[in-house]
Amino acid sequence: MFLEIVTPDExxxxxxxxxxxxxxxDGSFQIxxxxxxxxxxxxxxxxxxxxxxxxxxxxLVEGGVVEVLNNKVNVLVEKIFDDNE
Structure with a gap:
């Protein structure tokens, strides 16, 4: 399946x-x-x-939205934490 992860910046x-x-x-899940x-x-x-x-x-993300449709997973995340945060 195709996965795309984007933030407002990149x-x-x-x-x-x-x-x-x-x-x-409401808890973790797998696609x-x-x-x-x-x-x-x-x-x-x-x-x-x-x-x-x-x-x-x-x-590691702060939150966002996941959409799954026809073996394509679009993920829009608010913030990604790096190893120093």
Whole structure:
């Protein structure tokens, strides 16, 4: 499936992934290929995604919105924390 993560300032990631998990407002959840369409909000926590034959990536976010439709996952996040925050 195709994952795109953007902030108001930049595109953080764009590419094919095997899976992605998110810090939902009501608890964490995972998206896999052929997931049902949905729109939901994010809380503060880690977005994790796995590209084929690569290590899992973690991005700490403050909140945002996730939209899933036709194997495309669009993620709009308010703020991304770096390792020093």
């Amino acid at each position: 595109k953080v990631f764009e590419g094919e992934v095997l899976s992605a998990s998110f810090p939902g407002s 896999l290929n052929n997931h049902a369409p949905m729109v939901t909000t994010l809380g503060k926590g880690d977005i994790r995604y796995q590209e084929e034959k690569k290590d899992e990536i973690h991005i």
